[in-house]
Amino acid sequence: MDTTLQTTDSEALTSDASTDPIGTSAAQGRSAVLEELILQDPGQFRVLTGDRPTGRLHLGHYFGTLHNRMRLQNLGVETFVIIADYQVLTDRDIADNLTEYVEELVLDYLAIGVDPARSTIFTHSAVPALNQLMLPFLSLVSVSELNRNPTVKDEIAHSRQSAVSGLMFTYPVHQAADILFCKANLVPVGQDQLPHLEITRTVARRFNERYGNGTPVFPRPDALLSNAPLLLGMDGTKMSKSRGNAITLAADADETARLIKGAKTDSERFITYDPVTRPEVSSLLLLTALCQNRAPEQIAAEIGSAGAAALKRTVTEAVNEFLAPIRARRTELAQDRTHLRRVLREGNERANAVADATLAEVRTAMNSHY
Template sequence: MSVTATHPKPPGTDDRAQARRVLTGDRPTGRLHLGHYFGTLHNRVRLQDAGVETYLVIADYQVLTDRDTADRLDEHVEDLVLDYLAAGIDPARTTMFVHSAVPALNQLLLPFLSLVSIAELGRNPTVKDEIAHSRQASVSGLMFTYPAHQAADILFCKADLVPVGQDQLPHLEVTRSIARRFNDRYGPVFPEPGALLSDTPLLLGTDGTKMSKSRGNAIALSATADETARLIRRATTDAGRHITYDPDHRPGVSGLLRLAALCLGRKPEDIAAEIGGAGAARLKQIVTEAVNEHFAPLRARRAELAADRTAVRTILREGNARANDLADATLHEVRNAMGMSYA
């Protein structure tokens, strides 16, 4: 399966008009949260609906980068698929597949590791952040190969655009370097993928830091209305009664305002002005109502889909088959370019 490679603009540029193929995905460490939705998931649906060929990897091997075991992995994989489907991902237009089910993709890791230095991998800021929040007793070798593994995820399908959050740009730059170095050394095989950055600022969790499953500060897409209310009631604010939007000095309050604004399609400054001196209790009430109303249709769709887990397995089986066909073709091309075709 071939693709006409484009020449994307520098990372961070919205290049949807020229994109031919997009790769994105998540680690199955739990259900997706609001940060995932506003950060990348809604962009995936927009790209799919615009007719861009889209691949979505469920990176189960990469769960082991920051933890010793992958508990309840099969359940988490199915939960991700349910979140994707409920958010609007269409398996007829987006290929959803599991990392470990595509052997040829993972074989690309070996030649890719020969194209990056240990120093480059070690100073990657995203790797440093993952190490800081690791659940492992010691840092594994897999942690340091994480950027190269993501490069294999992206390049196996010759994606030329990757929807990412700001914190993932360093990983994408490693992918671009690997693609460029491979092409320089062995001949043109891979495009250098560009980044599609969400126009949504980093969404903070209930503790005022980056929303993350591993930090326990996230609101799941599939949370019930009562769960959402409870999490928002516990959210960090500050002692100031008058509500203002000031991300630098009032991160907790501003994060809640931003979340309400995203759900309501309004500016956080306007919501803050309406609340004024009514304080944090009123702010949290508005945020709770906005989130529950905005995500009620998605949550209803997800509950309906969850009643038939057999369909989820069928979607994965068909997606894995399509991904394997493409990965086999890419690996064959790579081996030919490297002079490693012995048949």
């Protein structure tokens, strides 16, 4: 895989720290360039993406990340999809039901069209060599650097744990191992994940400088920022599995109708698309627009003075029509749990082969073959 397109750290992920401390503007500019390069030659890229198995995926996930993964896969970009089961061990409720959550995640992936022949689906816990990379990587990052990571701070702040575990604190380095084990050079992320990726790039650079002997062992992966829309939950707050305000991909038509019927709107009868002053109404319009591949302003104009009830009927019809084939496929797949385990087993085998080769290369570079 050609990795010569990689930029320097400063080119891709830094900018004026006073106005853009995590390099968002620079990453957005780089993403536009990357999109052109992907269209020209998708074969020069390898993507690492994935999710923590904390429950069924919802429409926010679909339009925020899943749709983009499918686009890259279908363009011909080699894709690795990690189910980060080790990274939910800090939550006892989830850890006690890991098998169920992992299988539900695989179901969601396959139902939306992730193709195991083109995308490698695998779990953290099944790839020992990947996790072994974390030890040398930790030696390349200081405690103060981890402590400054804003994403870690946010996760710790919102954690339900009484104390911060070492696993949570070192999460960015574990993520570096996730990305670098397969030498991914492209990582689709949201803006809030840029600090994590910056640590990955730092780890790759420091490893190459310390052990590479002039020949880089790891690429420094680029962030691919998407223009993912922000969809609010049905209660008007951030869409989240834990808040119970999201429409999951597995929800049936009746449950979807019930959730949308209870969605928060406002007292103004005339429907307009105005995300700043009417965020709840605008989020429902945007959801409809995404499902129908139309402009939210057009949908608002069609509803006009018919009010919130008409808006909710329109949203319900659009969402149920959009999800119908995904739900049908998911129901069919759920009947054969053996197939789900086979998909994981084969993905784990492919991931292990890649990880073993990378770890062997790391050992050679570190002169630690005994």
